[in-house]
Amino acid sequence: MTTASADQVPLRPSEVAGAPGRLERAELLDRWLTSLLPNRPGLALVAVGGLGRREPAPYGDLDLILVHDRIPDIASVADAVWYPIWDAGLRLDHSVRTVEQSVRVAGADAVAGLGLLDVRRIAGDEELAERLRHAVAASWRAKARRLLPLLRDERTRRGELAGDTAYLVEPDLKEGRGGMRDVLVLRALAAAQLSDQPGPTVETAYALLLDVRDALHRSSKRRTDVLVRQEQIPVMQTLGLQTEDELLRMVSGAARTISFAMAAGWRRVGTGLGAGGGNGFLRRRKPVRTPLLEGVVAHLGEVALARGVDPGEDPVLPLRVAAAAAESGLPISPATMAVLVERHQPLPDPWPDAARTWFVRLLAAGRGIVEVFEAFDQSGLLQEYLPEWQRIRALPQRHPLHLYTVDRHLVETAAVAAELTRRVRRPDLLLIAALLHDIGKGGEGEHCVEGAEIAAPMARRIGLDEDEVDTITLMVGQHLLLPHTALRRDPTDSATIGLIADRIGNRLDQLDLLHALSEADARATGPGVWSPWRAHVIADLVHHVAAALAPDIPHEPKTSAAVKSQGSAGSNEPRPTQADDGSLRVVLRPDLDGFEVAVDSVDQAGLLSQIAGVLALHQLEIRQAAVSSVGGHVHDVFAVRPLFGRPPEPSLLAADLRSSMTGTLPLAERLTARERAYPRVTRVAQPTEVIWYDDAAAEATVVEVRATDRAGLLYWLTSVFEEVGIDVISARVETFGADAIDVFYLPVDATRTDQVRRRLSGMLQAAAEGP
Amino acid sequence: MKLVTAVIKPFKLDDVKTALELHGVEGLTVSEVQGFGRQRGHTEVYRGAEYQVDFVPKVKIEVVVSAERSAAVVDALVEAARTGQIGDGKVWVIDIEDLARVRTGERGPDAL
Numbered sequence: 053m054t055t056a057s058a059d060q061v062p063l064r065p066s067e068v069a070g071a072p073g074r075l076e077r078a079e080l081l082d083r084w085l086t087s088l089l090p091n092r093p094g095l096a097l098v099a100v101g102g103l104g105r106r107e108p109a110p111y112g113d114l115d116l117i118l119v120h121d122r123i124p125d126i127a128s129v130a131d132a133v134w135y136p137i138w139d140a141g142l143r144l145d146h147s148v149r150t151v152e153q154s155v156r157v158a159g160a161d162a163v164a165g166l167g168l169l170d171v172r173r174i175a176g177d178e179e180l181a182e183r184l185r186h187a188v189a190a191s192w193r194a195k196a197r198r199l200l201p202l203l204r205d206e207r208t209r210r211g212e213l214a215g216d217t218a219y220l221v222e223p224d225l226k227e228g229r230g231g232m233r234d235v236l237v238l239r240a241l242a243a244a245q246l247s248d249q250p251g252p253t254v255e256t257a258y259a260l261l262l263d264v265r266d267a268l269h270r271s272s273k274r275r276t277d278v279l280v281r282q283e284q285i286p287v288m289q290t291l292g293l294q295t296e297d298e299l300l301r302m303v304s305g306a307a308r309t310i311s312f313a314m315a316a317g318w319r320r321v322g323t324g325l326g327a328g329g330g331n332g333f334l335r336r337r338k339p340v341r342t343p344l345l346e347g348v349v350a351h352l353g354e355v356a357l358a359r360g361v362d363p364g365e366d367p368v369l370p371l372r373v374a375a376a377a378a379e380s381g382l383p384i385s386p387a388t389m390a391v392l393v394e395r396h397q398p399l400p401d402p403w404p405d406a407a408r409t410w411f412v413r414l415l416a417a418g419r420g421i422v423e424v425f426e427a428f429d430q431s432g433l434l435q436e437y438l439p440e441w442q443r444i445r446a447l448p449q450r451h452p453l454h455l456y457t458v459d460r461h462l463v464e465t466a467a468v469a470a471e472l473t474r475r476v477r478r479p480d481l482l483l484i485a486a487l488l489h490d491i492g493k494g495g496e497g498e499h500c501v502e503g504a505e506i507a508a509p510m511a512r513r514i515g516l517d518e519d520e521v522d523t524i525t526l527m528v529g530q531h532l533l534l535p536h537t538a539l540r541r542d543p544t545d546s547a548t549i550g551l552i553a554d555r556i557g558n559r560l561d562q563l564d565l566l567h568a569l570s571e572a573d574a575r576a577t578g579p580g581v582w583s584p585w586r587a588h589v590i591a592d593l594v595h596h597v598a599a600a601l602a603p604d605i606p607h608e609p610k611t612s613a614a615v616k617s618q619g620s621a622g623s624n625e626p627r628p629t630q631a632d633d634g635s636l637r638v639v640l641r642p643d644l645d646g647f648e649v650a651v652d653s654v655d656q657a658g659l660l661s662q663i664a665g666v667l668a669l670h671q672l673e674i675r676q677a678a679v680s681s682v683g684g685h686v687h688d689v690f691a692v693r694p695l696f697g698r699p700p701e702p703s704l705l706a707a708d709l710r711s712s713m714t715g716t717l718p719l720a721e722r723l724t725a726r727e728r729a730y731p732r733v734t735r736v737a738q739p740t741e742v743i744w745y746d747d748a749a750a751e752a753t754v755v756e757v758r759a760t761d762r763a764g765l766l767y768w769l770t771s772v773f774e775e776v777g778i779d780v781i782s783a784r785v786e787t788f789g790a791d792a793i794d795v796f797y798l799p800v801d802a803t804r805t806d807q808v809r810r811r812l813s814g815m816l817q818a819a820a821e822g823p
Numbered sequence: 824m825k826l827v828t829a830v831i832k833p834f835k836l837d838d839v840k841t842a843l844e845l846h847g848v849e850g851l852t853v854s855e856v857q858g859f860g861r862q863r864g865h866t867e868v869y870r871g872a873e874y875q876v877d878f879v880p881k882v883k884i885e886v887v888v889s890a891e892r893s894a895a896v897v898d899a900l901v902e903a904a905r906t907g908q909i910g911d912g913k914v915w916v917i918d919i920e921d922l923a924r925v926r927t928g929e930r931g932p933d934a935l
Contacts (some may be wrong), residue, residue, distance in 0.1 A: 540834050542906060585855040588880045589833050 070263050078106040086175040088133050094121030096176030104170035107262055110269040113143040119184050151184045155191045162203035165192055166240050196244035217307035219460035221449055225265045226277035230307030232261050234314040246321040254313045257306035264303055267291055300448035312430050316386055344376040346696055354385035367397035370433055371410040378417035378424045393431050403515040406645040412789030415483035418470040425463045440491055440506050447494045455578035458493045464576035472568040473791045474741045474758045477561045480788035485527035486572050504529030527569055530555055534570045534590050543593040552597045560601045567594045631706040638706040646693030655686045660780055661770030662712045665719035668764035671695040677785035723764045740820040742813040752781050752797040759820035761792035768819040769794055778802045824919040825893035829884045831904040831912040836882050842903035846896055851886040
């Protein structure tokens, strides 16, 4: 059964395209197959698959069933039907069954059951064929509860193999996520009376994919569903389009529509199917609302708004919902999405701190962001927050190494970058640059140059300051600098090193950022692009440049007011509240994105860790901290944000702090218990990095801890110093989305030897990662 | 006909390609390879972390040329790939028995 002989079959008119062509093929095949079947009672030839649906592909298989009423010589009858088909060079999927056997097969195998729903009589006993149709439909309805989970697993598996039809540069039109098979599944859900028939938009999308697949068959003269690059030009010409990009954008648009309907379809038939779904399929469960983030809960396996939360009052809420969904890996409930779209408030330009924080935290969530971006894209919110996204939306890549459309590549790059945040001083800038690095594609000019111009105002709108905007611009503009230079210039040559150093403004932090971005970009491009070979060549170059640059030293914390004051001046500024008993003063002052807590006290050993612990105990997330001690007096300032609801009264904080100082409050125990009660949602697991610096400060050794942020992180880290009896001279703590970078200044004498440092590094790592 | 194989430093690929084109070479095969020669592996210290470099990344070039052109091609290749430093690589030449162009089925020198 070679394709060459299939050409000779007079059943494949090659010139008629689209739906009329499919009907014509179906009629010709019907007529020919009818001529093959002997006219006997109790015998019928029925078609499933493409011919069953009257849409056979030009080089598709024939899926035929010979149905019979227990005819004794059925084997010889079947031979008489099948052989001419084989002889004609057609691919044939055949079976010979009674109605009862068919129903048994359909009831045992979800995929077979799905196929049988398309059964159509071609020739023979009408009553028998009709009996079969009714029996399989009834069986499907009766067994849907058991079969659908199997079908869903099968689709998930196939979808993982074939990838997303919407984003691949060589999309699988049939089996990919958002491919034609998904529409058949949607129809099957409707046939089981579990959801409505797919709407006209889905059916239009399906017809479009059929047209593309037919054109693909005709130009490749093969039975294939993957729109490979070399066939894209002939297919585009057959369909009367101007460019391959137009073709791929059409396919992408159709696949997105289908995918989105499919996801909604599965959710409708059984909430709780996603993470933690298990046997909750199709069964009503008692709804449990688990708080995820302020105003956001997990409910029946979806992310939803907490009761009484109004998007109209909180412009940042959609971003918090996005972060919660990405971190938990749960889909956003369609109802929640609809409310967000309808009621959300536009973000001011530039975005407030809170918006940027949640946005970065969303990006830091890793794989989970792919689905969130899709949901935001479908709802139009993404284009509203990032209007520039429109230019690269569903834009195909014209490079053989690329697997995905530009928009998906950007999201993938951010997802990979989330695994590399430990390598850089500014995880937030890495993530934002990863998301924007190819934003210049699709224009006329060089995409790095155009991208830098587009990225700068975006970064400013996101709320970065000018220095940060410069870094983003540099990274987007130079994201190919390292790979290109590494492959074209001698890494040991001082001219090469000088060139790179010059481009990155002699800054080691920028070099680290570019290095991480290069890796994320390559790994998100396609398999094998970031080969050990390539990684090595680039690392070699980075190594040579790094050696030539001045050591990178964390900035010394300022003694006070190191925490950016975010409170706006004005008459309606909320008044600070405080508790003061002479020896201990706690001041709580609201700022735009939470609160500032200032603690003044007489110094005592372990005070910093106790303050950090008390703040964590009161569900306050420490975003920034600057601590200093002068002449036995401590002045520590923390920027905090309540995890849920309102912050506590300062007097409560002061009281807890006093009991902790006198040893009557078992902080470690209480925090451990709390952590057990509120397990963190899953995140990209990266090992904690501990980096020592000798020359950072005249009177101190500096240690930098890069870790995943968690409740009480600062408490656990500072407890280490308390345990080994080292006084922290000063500290600076910053969180970037989900990552925390904590820098501690320690006495030189206590931390001189490698042995001490290794021990401390180990303890800090263990403390940061927790149980 | 000869098969000229060269293992060179990755960043020299563009220079070598240009030099070979000047010598009328119309096609070549490039692979990313790793290995070591007399230069051996070495130990690098990067940001406090030591790592052993057992194999050094190189590019391997393969080009098929007629026997009379092979010496000139080797010269051009060596010239273009040289930095004068350790690890510049090697070039070797071996005889080819037969050659076929897949598309047309041409054999021997016609397939060059």
